[in-house]
Amino acid sequence: MTDITWTLCDHGYTDIVYDKAEGIARVTINRPEVRNAFRPLTVQEMLHAFTDARDDAEIGVVILRGAGDLAFCSGGDQRVRGEGGYVGDDGVPRLNVLDLQRLIRTLPKPVIASVAGYAIGGGHVLHLICDLTIAADNARFGQTGPKVGSFDGGYGASYMARIVGQKKAREIWFLCRQYDATQALEMGLVNTVVPLAELEAETVKWAREMLANSPTALRFLKAALNADCDGQAGLQELAGSATLLFYLSEEGKEGKQAFLEKRPPDFKKFKRFP
Numbered sequence: 001m002t003d004i005t006w007t008l009c010d011h012g013y014t015d016i017v018y019d020k021a022e023g024i025a026r027v028t029i030n031r032p033e034v035r036n037a038f039r040p041l042t043v044q045e046m047l048h049a050f051t052d053a054r055d056d057a058e059i060g061v062v063i064l065r066g067a068g069d070l071a072f073c074s075g076g077d078q079r080v081r082g083e084g085g086y087v088g089d090d091g092v093p094r095l096n097v098l099d100l101q102r103l104i105r106t107l108p109k110p111v112i113a114s115v116a117g118y119a120i121g122g123g124h125v126l127h128l129i130c131d132l133t134i135a136a137d138n139a140r141f142g143q144t145g146p147k148v149g150s151f152d153g154g155y156g157a158s159y160m161a162r163i164v165g166q167k168k169a170r171e172i173w174f175l176c177r178q179y180d181a182t183q184a185l186e187m188g189l190v191n192t193v194v195p196l197a198e199l200e201a202e203t204v205k206w207a208r209e210m211l212a213n214s215p216t217a218l219r220f221l222k223a224a225l226n227a228d229c230d231g232q233a234g235l236q237e238l239a240g241s242a243t244l245l246f247y248l249s250e251e252g253k254e255g256k257q258a259f260l261e262k263r264p265p266d267f268k269k270f271k272r273f274p
């Protein structure tokens, strides 16, 4: 039992549930009948919810989880996989989960994956992309791509190797084995393992601890850790946060104000720190 009261954010979603409490936004993939596999609509709704969480200044942490105890997410819905991608009502084949991966990765707030049951295939990559993973003791992790005719050579391969090392990443992808929560903890895939009954409480506890810390420090740390892996895109993310901070400074405001007042800017009053 968790001492938190969630408020539903009703955007007319069918495939996810989105709620908020105490500065935490929670996205729940709600397709337990297919072990929370995602179809294009599921991903579109997650993109919408994560964008809302990013833009809501009251939100400091986002939780991603699956409905029920059996699965976090089992990846792409193989029933709607057509030629060239996953096909929605519009008939267009998509791999729009890649957009979601980038949104979670660049969201300037910590994202926690709260994993009960299976995190498999594209669902495994989703928890991997999140900043932290809290696993229940019934969690099982693995990739299936080479078994089902798929692979994720982006974050799913390169970022995984940064986390578990090259040898282990190759084992995970080449053999398509499943790993239990203890094995996942040993290889650094998850941050902690708790009894299933304590998963929500532990996830909320971690969220509350981060909410008590400086949001700007967390934002810069996430951007810096990303930049180490993400090349120019990572640099853009880090530099964007630096520009935001500069806009908030008196020095940044002087430049804008001088332009609007049609006068030369006076930057002499600003110190040049070592």
Ligand SMILES: CC(C)(COP(=O)(O)OP(=O)(O)OC[C@H]1O[C@@H](n2cnc3c(N)ncnc32)[C@H](O)[C@@H]1OP(=O)(O)O)[C@@H](O)C(=O)NCCC(=O)NCCSC(=O)CCC(=O)c1ccccc1C(=O)O
Binding pocket: 033, 034, 035, 037, 070, 071, 074, 075, 076, 077, 078, 079, 095, 097, 098, 118, 120, 121, 122, 123, 125, 144, 145, 148, 150, 151, 152, 153, 156
């Ligand atoms: C997850 C399982 C291990 C769970 O096993 P179990 O508990 O025994 O349950 P089941 O009886 O197998 O499943 C119950 C029910 O759910 C259906 N189901 C499960 N997973 C899916 C799925 N992914 N798609 C559709 N349906 C699913 C299952 O058929 C059952 O239905 P019934 O009608 O009741 O029979 C196990 O279910 C399992 O292994 N599932 C498949 C996992 C998988 O292979 N996922 C796809 C991997 S590929 C992927 O995710 C693509 C991701 C992607 O979009 C991408 C994009 C860009 C670049 C790369 C990628 C990429 O490929 O990663």
